[in-house]
């Protein structure tokens with residue numbers, strides 16, 4: 631483990647930019663978001679996770695897949711340097727690893743190669759993820775429900791603890807360890823630093839809510855799939871879609887062709903299962919006509935279907951959907967209601 635003082639961050643970011651496109655949390659209007667930076671002065675050093683999610687770095691809200699003219703099809707430009715992301719939280723890093731399973735490792739599919747997404751892979755390949763310990767998790771965080779916690783380093787390349795005047799950096803993955811070994815301006819962390827981490831960790835963990843046992847959730851959801859309880863669970867929802875757009879793990883998208891017979895482009899953009907038109911078929915039939923069905927779909931996808939396919943929940947407990955919902959739908963309450971509900 632190495633340490634750098636706050637005032638040495640600039641040198642680290644400069645060193646990173648030599649080999650990587652560097653993304654970090656920045657102010658973005660009233661929000662905080664991950665954007666490409668060229669110097670450390672642009673970084674927003676909040677103690678909380680960003681209000682907007684980090685999936686946009688690897689899976690942009692909209693992207694041109696190709697352009698065409700009468701002379702043929704043109705692919706988007708090469709990505710260039712690999713991507714490094716500074717300032718992720720442990721839940722952010724986990725969400726990126728989950729999306730990599732979807733876009734690049736659909737191992738449950740019969741022909742895996744068909745399901746590899748070249749746009750995701752071009753950005754994700756060789757990326758370097760710096761995840762930060764959360765020293766003061768806000769009240770909406772519940773990552774500890776998912777076998778994780780504010781000091782869970784397991785999916786990081788490099789795990790960073792902010793001690794108040796310096797950063798302690800621990801290489802976790804092979805790539806992270808190699809990067810730190812090649813970084814010249816460092817001093818090694820000592821026992822005093824480890825003691826500081828212990829105190830900070832205990833304090834951070836004390837902020838977390840009591841753990842809710844989720845092992846029965848997947849099967850319980852299947853049992854109540856057709857139960858009237860969904861009317862109650864979805865009653866408040868106005869299907870605005872904010873929860874899906876803000877969620878770091880939601881990944882539905884649409885593709886549109888824009889142009890005419892001479893020239894144009896194909897664009898991919900985020901979509902959302904909370905919208906009525908999301909499943910409307912050409913015949914006019916809509917299997918998820920009612921809001922109830924759409925809320926059920928989102929819950930089923932996160933806590934049943936994804937578990938079936940990838941043996942983990944498609945939720946990190948980041949709390950963003952709780953903060954953003956205009957009618958105060960709270961996914962924690964929905965989960966708890968389902969777990970304790972006695973089916974009809």
Ligand code: SF4
Pocket residue numbers: 866867868869870871872873874904954955956957958959
């Ligand atoms: S943010 Fe709230 S109201 Fe909007 S779609 Fe999600 S649950 Fe429904």
Ligand code: SF4
Pocket residue numbers: 873876877878879880932944945946947948949950951952961
């Ligand atoms: S469902 Fe909510 S808490 Fe879970 S990952 Fe998405 S935004 Fe975060």
